[in-house]
Amino acid sequence: MNISIFGLGYVGCVSLGCLAQNGHHITGVDVNKFKVGLINKGQPTILEKDIDQIIHKAHKEGKINATTCVDEAINNTEISIICVGTPSSPQGHLDLSYIYRTAEGIGQALREKDSFHIVVIRSTVLPGTNHKVGEIIAENSQKIRGKDFTVISNPEFLREGSAVKDYYHPAVTVIGGDHKEALEKVASIYEQLDAPVEITDIKIAELIKYVNNSFHALKITFANEVGNICKALNIDSHKVMSLFCMDKHLNISSTYFKPGYAYGGSCLPKDLKGLVTLGHDNYLTTPVLSSISPSNENQKKRAYTIVExxxxxxxxxxxxxxxxxxxxxxxxxxVDLSETLIGKGYHLTIFDKNVQLSKLIGANEAYINDKLPHLSELLSNDLGQAINDADVIIVNHKNFDPTPYISLLEKKTKVIDLVRVDQLKELPNYEGLCW
Ligand SMILES: NC(=O)c1ccc[n+]([C@@H]2O[C@H](COP(=O)([O-])OP(=O)(O)OC[C@H]3O[C@@H](n4cnc5c(N)ncnc54)[C@H](O)[C@@H]3O)[C@@H](O)[C@H]2O)c1
Known part of the structure; x- marks a missing residue:
């Protein structure tokens, strides 16, 4: 395939070399004449393992060239991949000016082109950018999105230092778009990679890179805070974290990664508090660990606000x-949400098939007697009646089967789902906590 790449920096140079190595003919475009010159001499624009040989070989085989001329690149290719920089503005916002300028140039060049053109955004951009780029191209080309061109979001996940290896071995290739044939064509560029290609919604493809990188930053700071506590206690942090990583069930796994309601129970709140206090007692600041509990409280407040x-x-x-x-x-x-609702004057009925006051014993009984002393007056053992009598339903257990109650539920003012019961999502009065 003939492909143009806009932006010959880290991502652009690696993509240019690796796509050429996979058999495509690539035209690189950059506003920087020096970078264009380097590619045309068979030299990479970056310092990165293996990229010298890849660019040198591709140049020798006539598979790559570079230009500052947008028209030339657009006319000679069917796909354009945007890899220009997206730095932060001094105020911390994303500066998309390079992306928009590239889109303007592509749009103007498309005026004179008759065949369908696919624009792929590989740079890291916030949700909504794909749509905006489409508008800029349409305005500058006087062409129609979906008929004459389309815009696909395809974030890059490589890391500097292992960029070529990461390019060829991504965990997953994510492609978001609204044009079936174009999505299939872009997917075919990556068919030689040993990784699943996931076609998804445009905004999901735009957001995922931010979620990934924020999590990577969280992992690093979490491990560093654990390390700081370990050092203060003369414990080897690397031994602790390698044991931590051996747990592939709960620690390094998809467990707990479902957006939903706050955590609770007798262990997580207590043990987190224990670790934070241990850090504090050793004169350490642990901003990440210390912000977990406030974030959890915020989730409870969100649930209350939806009821309110x-x-x-x-x-x-x-x-x-x-x-x-x-x-x-x-x-x-x-229990916290119930306490808040009662305190604010709500009339609350609770159904929980496992909770029978007569069977609660020990710390469990003492806890509930303290928090909800009138629980017996709130509990119902007739779910149909409880739903019938209420205006607002809060679902907090995933094993709730709504099938027999759908006609009752759809008459309620609101059905608030804290745990994502998929069957409820079709209700017209449905609201999920964080989806
Ligand atoms: N560097 C990484 O490790 C990495 C990894 C994944 C994703 N990303 C994302 O990819 C994007 C590019 O990152 P990078 O590190 O390759 O950037 P970079 O700064 O190394 O390169 C950007 C290139 O774009 C060129 N450019 C700017 N405006 C242009 C225009 N109008 N037309 C053509 N070229 C133009 C610049 O001259 C420069 O050569 C960013 O959004 C970044 O967040 C970077």
Whole structure:
């Protein structure tokens, strides 16, 4: 395929070399004449393992060239990949001016082109950029998105220092777009890579890179804070973290990565508090660890705000224990939400098939007697009746089967889902906590 690459920096240079190595003919475009000159001499624009030989070989085989002329690049290629920089502005916002200028240039060049053109955004851009780039191209080309051109989002995940290796071995290739044939064509560029190609919504493809990199930053700072506590206690932090990483069930896994309600129970809040206090007692600041609990409290507030915004006072909560399949009420975030609702004058009915007051014992009984002393007056064992009598329904247990209650639920003012019960999503009065 004939492909043009806009921006011959880190991402552009690696993409140019690697795509050429996979058999494509690549035209590089940059506003920087020096970089264009380097490519045309068979030299990379960056210092990176293996890239010298790749660019040298591709140049010798006539598979790459570079230019500052946008028209030339657009006329000779069917796909243009944008890899220009997206730096932060001094105020911390994303500076998309290079992206927009590139889109203007591509749009103007497309005026004179008759065949369909695919523009791929490989740079890291915030959700909404794909749409805006499409508007800029349409305005400058006087052509129609979907008929004459389209814009695909395809974020790059490589890391400097291992860029060529990362290019050939990504965990996944993400492609977002609204044009089926173009998506298939862009997917075919990556068919030689040993990785799944995931076609998704445009905004998901735009956001994922930010989620990935924020998580990577979180991992680093989390490990560093653990390291600082370990050092203060004369414990080898590397031994601790390698043991941590051996747990592929709960630690290095997809467990707990589902957006939803706050955590609770008798262990997570207590043990987190223990570690934060240990750091504090050793005169350490642990901003990441210390912000976990406030973030969790914020999630409880979000749930309350949705109830408040419904404007109704009759509420039915399905699920009270900190997770389904248990009657453990200790530090359950739903107990906190119940307490808030009662305190604010709501009429609350709770259904939890596992919670029977007569069977609660020990610390569990003491906890609930302290937090919700009138629980017996709130509990219902008739779910249909409880739903019928309420205006607002809060679902807090994923094992709730709404099938027999759908016609009742759709008449309610609001059905608030804290745990994502997929069957509820079709209800017209449905609101998810964070989706
Ligand atoms: N560097 C990385 O490790 C990495 C990894 C993944 C994604 N990204 C993202 O990829 C994008 C590019 O990053 P980079 O590190 O390659 O940037 P870079 O600064 O190394 O290169 C950008 C290039 O774009 C050129 N350019 C600017 N305006 C242009 C225009 N109108 N037309 C043609 N060329 C133009 C610049 O001259 C420069 O050569 C950024 O959004 C970045 O966040 C970077």
């Amino acid at each position: 915004n419904s404007g109704k006072k009759n509420v039915c909560m399905i699920g009270l224990s900190f997770k389904e399949g248990t009657d453990d009420l200790r530090y359950s975030p739903s």
